[in-house]
Amino acid sequence: xxxxxxxxxxxxxxxxxxxxxxxxxxxxxxxxxxxxxxxxxxxxxxxxxxxxxxxxxxxxxxxxxxxxxxxxxxxxxxxxxxxxxxxxxxxxxxxxxxxxxxxxxxxxxxxxxxxxxxxxxxxxxxxxxxxxxxxxxxxxxxxxxxxxxxxxxxxxxxxxxxxxxxxxxxxxxxxxxxxxxxxxxxxxxxxxxxxxxxxxxxxxxxxxxxxxxxxxxxxxxxxxxxxxxxxxxxxxxx
Ligand SMILES: Cc1cc2nc3c(=O)[nH]c(=O)nc-3n(C[C@H](O)[C@H](O)[C@H](O)COP(=O)(O)OP(=O)(O)OC[C@H]3O[C@@H](n4cnc5c(N)ncnc54)[C@H](O)[C@@H]3O)c2cc1C
Numbered sequence: 001x002x003x004x005x006x007x008x009x010x011x012x013x014x015x016x017x018x019x020x021x022x023x024x025x026x027x028x029x030x031x032x033x034x035x036x037x038x039x040x041x042x043x044x045x046x047x048x049x050x051x052x053x054x055x056x057x058x059x060x061x062x063x064x065x066x067x068x069x070x071x072x073x074x075x076x077x078x079x080x081x082x083x084x085x086x087x088x089x090x091x092x093x094x095x096x097x098x099x100x101x102x103x104x105x106x107x108x109x110x111x112x113x114x115x116x117x118x119x120x121x122x123x124x125x126x127x128x129x130x131x132x133x134x135x136x137x138x139x140x141x142x143x144x145x146x147x148x149x150x151x152x153x154x155x156x157x158x159x160x161x162x163x164x165x166x167x168x169x170x171x172x173x174x175x176x177x178x179x180x181x182x183x184x185x186x187x188x189x190x191x192x193x194x195x196x197x198x199x200x201x202x203x204x205x206x207x208x209x210x211x212x213x214x215x216x217x218x219x220x221x222x223x224x225x226x227x228x229x230x231x232x233x234x235x236x237x238x
Contacts, residue, residue, distance in 0.1 A: 002027045003175050006091045006101035008079045008114070011036040012157045013148025013164035014107030015063045020168030021103075022070040024177050024200060029101075030067065031093060033078040036060055037109070038157055039230045047158045055226035059157070062223045075099075079114045088143060102143060103171045106131065107164060109149035118144065123152060137167035145170060172200075 005021045007014045010032030022028040038044070038056045045053035068074070077093040082104055084090075090098040092114075106112055110128050112120075118141050121132035131146040133139055139146055147153075147167035148160035172179050180198035187205045190197050197203060204212065 003102040003177075004088075004100060005029070005103045005105065005171055006031065006082075006089065006099070007105045007107060008082075008091075009106070009108035009148070009150070010034075010064065010074070011038060011060075011107065011109065011148060012063065012161040013109075013150075013153075013167070014105065015060075015067050016161040016164030017105045017107060017145075017147050017168035017171070018067050018072045018164075019063075019070050020165055020182060021105075021171050022067065022072045023182055024168075024172040024175075024179065026103075026172065026175055026177060027073075028071070029073045029075055029099070031075045031077060031079045031091065033108070033111075034076055039227075040232060041157075042229055044157065046156065056157075056229070057227040058223050058225075062220075063161075065219070065223075079108070081114050081117075083117055103145070103175070104143065105137075105145045105147055105164075105167050105171065106139075106150055107147040107160075107167070109160075112146075112150060115144075120144075136170040136173075137163060138170060143174070 003026050005026045005028045007018045007030045010030050014030055018028045018030045038060055041056035043053050044056040044059055077096055079091055080094050081092040082089050088100055088102040089104050091101050092098045112129055112131055120139050123130045123132055130152045131150055133146050133151045137145045137147050145167045147164045149155055153159050153163045178199040180200045183201045185203050187203050189203055
């Protein structure tokens with residue numbers, strides 16, 4: 001049976017982790033409470049690939065669409081409890097039914113209260129609690145990973161996304177999926193040299209490559225219209 005991954009948090013870290021696990025064929029669900037702090041940014045100017053920067057809301061919705069295209073399912077709800085089950089974890093959302101998962105990636109800055117059952121190494125920074133992880137985003141609990149700002153990474157979108165990728169790839173490595181690299185190569189790149197196509201790799205014939213390129217340009221054009229920033233909740237209160 002396909003193993004299941006629950007990613008808690010739909011910011012840059014969680015979305016990127018989910019893209020990697022879904023692309024590797026793991027059944028992946030992102031649970032998101034819907035308050036990504038990157039939505040508060042005025043103009044995102046330090047993420048590579050955007051010469052004049054990008055609207056952060058556009059960046060987030062484009063990354064979510066990328067995850068959806070990779071097969072990620074979304075539950076727009078807050079996770080309030082994760083418990084050990086016989087064969088993995090039960091993920092409980094606010095008011096919803098518990099769903100099972102073989103792996104959990106916590107990417108839910110600044111909240112890890114739903115992990116109260118687990119004996120994790122926690123690090124206090126002012127009023128915020130972060131989780132200690134190893135260099136591959138593993139916590140000390142088998143099957144439980146943490147990514148992004150929650151895992152003490154620098155407070156930048158691209159750092160969070162990169163750490164999410166590390167967490168996602170570590171889940172793949174710890175799963176039953178045979179893994180080499182998540183690579184899309186031109187036709188014959190491996191097989192033209194008498195090599196088998198490695199797991200996790202794809203060779204794309206030229207016509208198919210052109211189709212994908214056309215679709216990618218259309219998808220960029222169709223990205224959600226640029227929204228203005230959200231505000232810090234305390235500013236709205238005053
Ligand atoms: C005003 C402002 C400007 C910024 N400007 C920049 C900038 O110019 N460049 C830059 O690189 N970075 C900037 N940042 C920082 C950047 O937004 C963060 O470093 C980055 O978003 C961290 O990513 P993350 O995925 O770890 O966490 P987040 O983006 O915070 O995502 C966490 C997600 O988890 C969800 N969540 C939390 N708890 C739960 C739960 N229990 N269940 C389900 N979901 C949950 C939240 O709703 C959120 O969507 C800015 C931040 C702010 C506030």
